[in-house]
Amino acid sequence: MSAPLGYYPGCSQSGTAAEYDISTRACCKALGIELADVPDWTCCGSTPAHTVDHHLAGALSARNLLQAQAAGFDRVITPCPSCLSALKTADAHLAHETYRAKVEHLLGRPGPGPVNCQSVLQVLFEQIGPGGVKAKVTRPLTGLRVAPYYGCIMNRPPGLMNFDDPENPMAMDALLSACGAEVVDFPFKTECCGAAFGMPRLDVMQRLSARILDMARSCGADAIVVACPLCQMNLDLRRGQVNSASGQDITMPVPYFTQLLGLALGLPDADLALGKLVLPLAPALIAAKEREAQREAHREGERAAKEAVKAGHRPAPQPVCEEDAPCA
Amino acid sequence: MRIGVMVCHCGNNIAATVDCEAVAAAAREFPDVVYATDHMYACSDPGQKTIEQTIRDLKLDGVVVASCSPRMHEMTFRRAVERAGLNRYMFEMANIREHVAWISLDRKRNTQKATDLVRMAVEKLRVDRPLTPKSFDVQKRVLIVGGGVAGIQAALDCADGGLDVLLVERKASIGGIMSKLDKTFPTIDCSVCVLGPKMVDAGQNPRITLHTCSEVEEVSGYVGNFEVKIRKRTTYVDWTKCTGCGACQEKCPSRKVPDAFNENISLTTAINIPFPQAIPKRATINAAHCIRLTKGKCGACAKICPTGAIDYEMQDEIITEKVGAIIAATGITLFDHTRLGEYGAGRYPDVVTSLAYERMLSASGPTAGHIKRPSDGREPKTVVFISCVGSRDRSVDRPYCSGFCCMYTAKQAILTRDHIPDSKAFVFYMDIRANGKGYEEFVRRAQEEYAVEYVRGRVAHIYPTAGPDGGQLMVRGADTLLGAQVEVAADLVVLAVGAESSTGAPELAEKLHISYDHYGFFMESHPKLRPVETNTVGIFLAGACQGPKDIPASVAQASAAAGKVLALLSKDKLESDPQIALVQAIRCIGCGKCERTCPFGAIRMRELRDGSKRAEVVETVCQGCGICSVTCPVRAIQLQHFTDSQLLAEVNALCRTWDETTES
Numbered sequence: 008m009s010a011p012l013g014y015y016p017g018c019s020q021s022g023t024a025a026e027y028d029i030s031t032r033a034c035c036k037a038l039g040i041e042l043a044d045v046p047d048w049t050c051c052g053s054t055p056a057h058t059v060d061h062h063l064a065g066a067l068s069a070r071n072l073l074q075a076q077a078a079g080f081d082r083v084i085t086p087c088p089s090c091l092s093a094l095k096t097a098d099a100h101l102a103h104e105t106y107r108a109k110v111e112h113l114l115g116r117p118g119p120g121p122v123n124c125q126s127v128l129q130v131l132f133e134q135i136g137p138g139g140v141k142a143k144v145t146r147p148l149t150g151l152r153v154a155p156y157y158g159c160i161m162n163r164p165p166g167l168m169n170f171d172d173p174e175n176p177m178a179m180d181a182l183l184s185a186c187g188a189e190v191v192d193f194p195f196k197t198e199c200c201g202a203a204f205g206m207p208r209l210d211v212m213q214r215l216s217a218r219i220l221d222m223a224r225s226c227g228a229d230a231i232v233v234a235c236p237l238c239q240m241n242l243d244l245r246r247g248q249v250n251s252a253s254g255q256d257i258t259m260p261v262p263y264f265t266q267l268l269g270l271a272l273g274l275p276d277a278d279l280a281l282g283k284l285v286l287p288l289a290p291a292l293i294a295a296k297e298r299e300a301q302r303e304a305h306r307e308g309e310r311a312a313k314e315a316v317k318a319g320h321r322p323a324p325q326p327v328c329e330e331d332a333p334c335a
Numbered sequence: 336m337r338i339g340v341m342v343c344h345c346g347n348n349i350a351a352t353v354d355c356e357a358v359a360a361a362a363r364e365f366p367d368v369v370y371a372t373d374h375m376y377a378c379s380d381p382g383q384k385t386i387e388q389t390i391r392d393l394k395l396d397g398v399v400v401a402s403c404s405p406r407m408h409e410m411t412f413r414r415a416v417e418r419a420g421l422n423r424y425m426f427e428m429a430n431i432r433e434h435v436a437w438i439s440l441d442r443k444r445n446t447q448k449a450t451d452l453v454r455m456a457v458e459k460l461r462v463d464r465p466l467t468p469k470s471f472d473v474q475k476r477v478l479i480v481g482g483g484v485a486g487i488q489a490a491l492d493c494a495d496g497g498l499d500v501l502l503v504e505r506k507a508s509i510g511g512i513m514s515k516l517d518k519t520f521p522t523i524d525c526s527v528c529v530l531g532p533k534m535v536d537a538g539q540n541p542r543i544t545l546h547t548c549s550e551v552e553e554v555s556g557y558v559g560n561f562e563v564k565i566r567k568r569t570t571y572v573d574w575t576k577c578t579g580c581g582a583c584q585e586k587c588p589s590r591k592v593p594d595a596f597n598e599n600i601s602l603t604t605a606i607n608i609p610f611p612q613a614i615p616k617r618a619t620i621n622a623a624h625c626i627r628l629t630k631g632k633c634g635a636c637a638k639i640c641p642t643g644a645i646d647y648e649m650q651d652e653i654i655t656e657k658v659g660a661i662i663a664a665t666g667i668t669l670f671d672h673t674r675l676g677e678y679g680a681g682r683y684p685d686v687v688t689s690l691a692y693e694r695m696l697s698a699s700g701p702t703a704g705h706i707k708r709p710s711d712g713r714e715p716k717t718v719v720f721i722s723c724v725g726s727r728d729r730s731v732d733r734p735y736c737s738g739f740c741c742m743y744t745a746k747q748a749i750l751t752r753d754h755i756p757d758s759k760a761f762v763f764y765m766d767i768r769a770n771g772k773g774y775e776e777f778v779r780r781a782q783e784e785y786a787v788e789y790v791r792g793r794v795a796h797i798y799p800t801a802g803p804d805g806g807q808l809m810v811r812g813a814d815t816l817l818g819a820q821v822e823v824a825a826d827l828v829v830l831a832v833g834a835e836s837s838t839g840a841p842e843l844a845e846k847l848h849i850s851y852d853h854y855g856f857f858m859e860s861h862p863k864l865r866p867v868e869t870n871t872v873g874i875f876l877a878g879a880c881q882g883p884k885d886i887p888a889s890v891a892q893a894s895a896a897a898g899k900v901l902a903l904l905s906k907d908k909l910e911s912d913p914q915i916a917l918v919q920a921i922r923c924i925g926c927g928k929c930e931r932t933c934p935f936g937a938i939r940m941r942e943l944r945d946g947s948k949r950a951e952v953v954e955t956v957c958q959g960c961g962i963c964s965v966t967c968p969v970r971a972i973q974l975q976h977f978t979d980s981q982l983l984a985e986v987n988a989l990c991r992t993w994d995e996t997t998e999s
Contacts, residue, residue: 165730174676192682194798222798 012130013080014042015071017090017236018050023244024087024236026280030265031086031127033278037269038135038143045075045083051093054203061100062109068097069110072119086127086265088161088235094124095167126161128234128264129170132178137185145273147187150299151291153267154193154228155179156219156242158200158235173197179234179264186271191226195219200241213252216241220249220257229291230260232267239263243285260286338460339370339395340453341386342431343377343402349436354446358401358431361450365457369393378408383415390419397421397463399456401429401449422465424913424976427456451989458988459981466913466975471955473559473909474659477900478503480551480843483511484530484886485878485893486664487537492897493662494542498904501656502537503565504547508613510534511666515596517696517704519886520746521777527699531612538614545615550839552653554846555936557956558873559659559909569649571620571628572606576644579616581608583636583645592624594701598691600709601701606636606645611699618644660900663847663857663869664877664893665840670725670733670832678724678797678830684709685808686797686828689720689743696750706754708827715826718751719810720744720762721794726833727765735854737833739885741768744831745778748787760787761823763794763812771885791816797828834883847874856882867895875899914976915957916964922971923949929963929972938963 020028035042048071056064075083085091100106101118111118157176165173180190198219201212223231233239243261250256269279281288340362344350355373362371370393374382377400400412405428413423429452435445477493479486482504490500516526537543546565553564587604594603596610605624626633637645673681685708698704708715722744726737748760769775781787792813800807807824814821836855844851849869850858857880860868867875877896878889925948930938937956940948961974
């Protein structure tokens, strides 16, 4: 086993998105990726810091990079795309002398050298890959229709994030397929959910999140699978607000991709923390099971009809399997 | 030796920052200089007359002119000294404009540097020797690579001028992209109707030999005497027997082959004739889809062929031809829109390229000219056109404007409104670039007469309104004139894909020894004054291989290239440049290093009677690059006019000047 990767959980993952943190750690462990927390990590600065001052924002992230380097990590991974963006931005800006000087003045010590920051999604996709996941799946998510939703900043700006197609990312699609789920071709993978506008302009967030939910439903998804704690909050915790504004009643659950991955890997319930989701995943899993049962019956019928034809009987007309019709 | 020096003011170009009179005065003190003067414009008629008169009056043996870059006026002055009876190589030029006056405003130091450069030129001239060019025969034939409209036009013009033409085309038929177009802007002429006669002429002209399904494999030789190897790819059909009757195509059971001529929006057979007007109208077998060639069974075409032309055992053939000049006319390919995730990355069948849309509009296309959506065959009522797809986009490394997309988009919008009167057409654009004759008026017609809605802004996202396989496509973009986001529910989206250099263009450029830019477009010799020539003498450019061009511009450049070739090959003999490598046989040790390093194959080893070897330069092949002279361990090869002693004379002159005259 290689040296452990520096793990930067990020604030959300120790609060509103605890289930993301729990399931990430469990999945990594199950797939043989050793994580070690960046010692004494602090907030990356998130959106508020860089909207106020780019140098202060850089200093906040630079401190965490220094902590990681001091602990001997040359690679830092984080589940949260916003943390990742902050860490990568600081890392990139520190290459510029004047920026670096100002940040070092704020830090009161020399800044960090280049650090390779990656998302948990990228590490799972590139290091384990769909093949590696597939080999370890014990409880395939057969029949579960999922809409992978990456959010705005997991892959963008492409020059900075440098991972997957910025307009049509496929990493989560591939991992979920490997788990046995049916991945719908979701056109709103990288649409904005409204992000932090949930606070100053609720109406904007409501409109944008409602669009995503509506599209996922029209694609026939049972669940929207996310990789970002803020997206998850807007689509899950704020569902009541979104539904009330759009006049819809969508109850589709919004699990983290690591939760579904853990489910497929057969991890115990405590490692999945499904109970922390506001909208329960269970109805989606039940729908998947029913769909699979219906398909099995249909296949059974077809087999019987074929044998009947072989035996010289006229085939009875088959009932059309509704679920196989293109989603509309 | 008696040397004259003339220092040019070039108006104020040089005189503003160089004291030309002081340079001339300093030059009078240099060894062997018997005369030095300054002149307002040395290149002007009076300037040249002065040079000629001075040579005669003072019996000069050589002349130095200190003026602009030798790229500009070296030939002017060489001809001037020749008129006065000197050898044209008893002339040196000191570049005191580009290398001095234009790069610094420090008059004192500029004057010093100009004086140094003149001193170097004088010292070199003192050891220069007269050189005489040799003449050689030329092949009065031309090779044209690429059978699009540019290649066809160049071929017809060259043949009209009496040259034999070899027209090499990669595809099975000549015609290029123009043969796929439905109509042309701004006249709405039927494209293949205006191109067809030229294709027929090219096919029937006795001076033109077509090599389709062929590619240039190797090029060697030099202007007037190129030797070209052409690979004739196997077609599995003996074209001397094939009559183009099409019976094989009717019988072929492999019917699910994407039709490349129709931009893969329809299917064809494994053996096929690409389109009805194809020249030559001959069948070819697509080996990847032929049942006989992939599985060993079938053979239906061989059975039906009335002339027995089918030959499954046929192999590629390489032929060698000699030509005097080459025209590259390889055209363009189109941007691959599947790189753009925001436009569906090729996932949505109703998002089509502009060239696929041309096939849908064309009466000879798969829908017989009726516009039908590829997904469900319905007639679209709302068509959205997106311009600049893969043009003016730095994020995909295509920062350049493709030039013609604004125009063909206006044309396609007009045709859409014409074919489906109750339809709506939207065009999302960045800027409208319509700077050709009648072009702006044409776009205005689209907007005003045909009520095409032009929306100024980029499209951010295309997504299906209901599932990827049916319904409509939502096109979301910005309207930067309204400052608003707009969404249009479209039945069909047409992407105005931009131009890219033709597949394999860099490889061909390297075979031809011509330059190409970062994007694979071939480099002209000078962007303004030599737009048809390349830096390799005898090789010319026609059409969009040099940069995106529309049809009239391609045709014009093709005729220009043909004119250049006709002028070049109108002479029975060409003169070779004497500034080439020369072996001093007495010094040569026959090691053969020069033979191995020469990039042009211009050196061969000659065996003497005693069995020892000596290098020998093939004068007509040598390009004068000088690599051999630095490789030679015994300095036996010298580049004429740039010999070691000549270059050292310059270096010594420069170093001595530093010792004596420069202030520290």
